[in-house]
Amino acid sequence: MDIEKVRRMAEYLDEEAVAAALGVPVGAVREILAGRVEVKEDVKGTLVQVASSSYRQRVVSVWRAKGGAGCTAVAIHLAHVVAEVMTVLFVDMDFSVGGSDATLYLGLPDSPDMETFTRKGLESAVVQVEPGLWALRPPAFPGSFQFGSEDVTRLVVEARKSFDAVVFDLPNRDDGYVAEAVNCSNAVVMVTLGFPGELVRAAARCGNLKKDVLLVANGYKCGPEALERFKDLAGVVELPEERGLEERMYSGVFTGRGAFYDGIGRVRDVLFRPRDGGLFRRVTEFFAKGRFF
Numbered sequence: 001m002d003i004e005k006v007r008r009m010a011e012y013l014d015e016e017a018v019a020a021a022l023g024v025p026v027g028a029v030r031e032i033l034a035g036r037v038e039v040k041e042d043v044k045g046t047l048v049q050v051a052s053s054s055y056r057q058r059v060v061s062v063w064r065a066k067g068g069a070g071c072t073a074v075a076i077h078l079a080h081v082v083a084e085v086m087t088v089l090f091v092d093m094d095f096s097v098g099g100s101d102a103t104l105y106l107g108l109p110d111s112p113d114m115e116t117f118t119r120k121g122l123e124s125a126v127v128q129v130e131p132g133l134w135a136l137r138p139p140a141f142p143g144s145f146q147f148g149s150e151d152v153t154r155l156v157v158e159a160r161k162s163f164d165a166v167v168f169d170l171p172n173r174d175d176g177y178v179a180e181a182v183n184c185s186n187a188v189v190m191v192t193l194g195f196p197g198e199l200v201r202a203a204a205r206c207g208n209l210k211k212d213v214l215l216v217a218n219g220y221k222c223g224p225e226a227l228e229r230f231k232d233l234a235g236v237v238e239l240p241e242e243r244g245l246e247e248r249m250y251s252g253v254f255t256g257r258g259a260f261y262d263g264i265g266r267v268r269d270v271l272f273r274p275r276d277g278g279l280f281r282r283v284t285e286f287f288a289k290g291r292f293f
């Protein structure tokens with residue numbers, strides 16, 4: 001049992017909910033929180049069958065309306081804050097030769113990767129980044145390797161058996177494996193810079209999705225046009241520009257204080273609100289007729 005995870009979860013949940021989520025006796029949780037027990041175990045990064053009964057299980061596609069919108073920054077920070085209270089698989093879907101920004105930020109090794117997944121399964125392919133957070137990367141040099149729609153479907157099926165949440169970081173395209181990742185998700189976070197042209201593309205991509213959609217304006221204010229355009233489709237969260245964010249990510253720092261981090265926390269609280277709805281406040285001031293409630 002991860003004592004630190006128990007303590008982090010207890011900041012949001014009562015003892016009974018923590019025990020139910022982790023599948024342990026309530027008494028054990030109570031003893032840990034009282035500081036009367038110490039657990040030592042050999043973890044070695046192996047996967048465990050975890051499915052939190054206190055939270056809705058989410059597969060989230062973090063998508064973009066154009067390149068350079070900061071989608072990867074949003075996806076990685078979201079995965080980190082969600083991992084504070086549940087197990088998360090972060091999936092990097094950028095097949096750039098030599099590795100993506102996400103791979104560099106997380107310091108992932110060249111292997112294992114998605115090719116490992118297709119041959120040996122999920123447990124052999126993921127890397128544990130920190131307690132509660134695992135990552136799956138594409139091959140550093142894809143060559144002729146193809147990750148098709150059927151591979152995405154298999155990945156989601158296997159991941160939902162072992163993780164409470166899956167976060168896809170998707171490139172700026174809407175076909176093939178990207179379309180299947182969105183199809184397999186039950187929530188989409190669309191990241192834009194808030195400009196009118198991007199909002200048109202975002203609305204076009206999200207208009208027919210039968211799932212929860214959240215628009216994130218990264219570094220800019222959307223203004224009334226965005227609120228009007230997305231009033232029946234999505235909630236809207238504005239993330240202010242965070243100076244030095246990229247440098248901190250390259251240094252492996254994904255936590256901090258400030259309006260950007262508060263905004264990421266609000267995205268988590270809405271998407272992963274506990275099933276009973278009583279432990280997180282509804283962040284209504286950030287949403288225009290959101291479909292999450």
